[in-house]
Amino acid sequence: MSANKIYLSSPHMSDEGYEMQYIKEAFSSNWIAPLGNNVNEFENDLAQYVNIGHAAALLSGTAAIHLALKAAGVGTGDIVFCPSLTFSATANPIIYQNAIPVFIDSDHDTWNMSPDALEQAFKKYTPKAVIVVHLYGLSASMDEISEICKKYNVPLIEDAAESLGTIYKGKHTGTFGDYGVFSFNGNKIITTSGGGMLVSNNEEMVKKVRFWATQSRDHARHYQHSELGYNYRMSNVLAGIGRGQLKVLAQRVEKKKHIFEFYKRELSQLEGVNMMPVNDWDKPNYWLSCITVTGEVRPLDIMVALEDENIESRPVWKPMHMQPYFEKYDFVGNGVSEMIYENGICLPSDTKITDEDLNRVVKIIRKLWRK
Structure with missing residues (x-):
């Protein structure tokens, strides 16, 4: 045990110190929390990187999946198709919404959701949404899966937590579905220590996600809440780390x-x-x-x-x-x-x-x- 430890996948800050530049900016402006310029710019930078319209910076990829399901209208008793071969964070938010997961098998060619098994599941159930995962950075068969979801007119959510930077036929994973989700957990390809991002071309729903993620506080002088809210927004300091990490x-x-x-x-x-x-x-x-x-x-x-x-x-x-x-x-x-x-x-x-x-x-x- 005398040899240096070799890690599976640990955080890796930039040699250039990009992250510290943005963290110092947060400190010097005193915008430590809850939001600030780093959050806005991290959302803009990430959306521009993957070539999608809008993004919402959140506390985790799990939170992003949760709010994607909520945005897709998933609620009590609804069925959601989900790959079986994935981390539990993909499936747990289905339970948060009091919905029912149905697990879909993988195929040998991608290790991801099998289009054949997905089609088979549609013949058995009528789901409210489908979650597809890009496992270990390998993209799923998005042409086939997207086509199946369009045929049945069911929202598609991409769990791209492990695949930021992956390209499927010239297009970034996370941008094929109605909603895409990225993770910046400590072991991911870039990290904010903890954090996630929801992306979509649906501007109104991204605004709604930001609203839900900040405790659903209504626009009023007093504290008023007409909907259930969540404390899911990313901090300005962590977003600064993310801005620096995107550069590398x-x-x-x-x-x-x-x-x-x-x-x-x-x-x-x-x-x-x-x-x-x-x-x-x-x-x-x-x-x-x-x-x-x-x-x-x-x-x-x-x-x-x-x-x-x-x-x-x-x-x-x-x-x-x-x-x-x-x-x-x-x-x-x-x-x-x-x-x-x-x-x-x-x-x-x-x-x-x-x-x-x-x-x-x-x-x-x-x-x-x-x-």
Whole structure:
């Protein structure tokens, strides 16, 4: 355990100190909270980066999904289609709205929502909304999924928490649906320590989201509230970090791609090892480099071997329909998400990782195949 720790994906501030410039601006103006110029400019910068009309800076990606569901009219007893292979933050807001999740399987080609399973689910249910996820920075099959949602006239929400910077056929993920959601949690490709963003071309609904996120305070001299509100707005200080981080996003994507290509070159020849799928029409941000293993060496063997050498790794997300809290809800599919979970592992993908570190990771993994 004497070697330096290698992280899965940790915060990485800019070498140029962009973040501190904006934080100092917040301090010097005394706009620490709740809002301020950094919030406005972070919203503008992010919207411009992904080429969408409007954005609302919030406390988390989870809050953004919650308010996207609310904006889509989801309420008590409504059904919402959601990928099973995702983090629980995608599904939890459905419960916040007293709605009912129905979990949709993945496909092998993208690891994301299967259009075939989605179409099958529409034949069984009439949902109020569909949430699609771009897992690990890999874009879902958005042409097919968007077309299905349009056919049934159902709002589409994109959970792009893991895919800021990912391009699907020339267009940013998070901008195909009625609402898109990004996360700036500490492990994401850029971070504000905690935070999220809701984006949309629907200006009125983005204004409504900002209203709900600031406790639904009516325009009145006194404190008046005609609707249920939430304390979901991002602070001016955190937004300053985000403004600085956006300036280095392209560098982070390039480093993440380098990490993925390194693993692909060094591990793909091992029997039973397959990299996560990258399609010709997809330019991922490669947030985490993931592999699946079939054969005698199992994901846990790799994780334990890395852990013994002070190196972080992680299982692929456990599907929601297998989770104790969510297992009572319906699942539509044939077990692809379970297969990915059982055979998948997320390898160290920290943007501060060196090639020496990567060689160290690869050497440990290769050793398991020589036993």
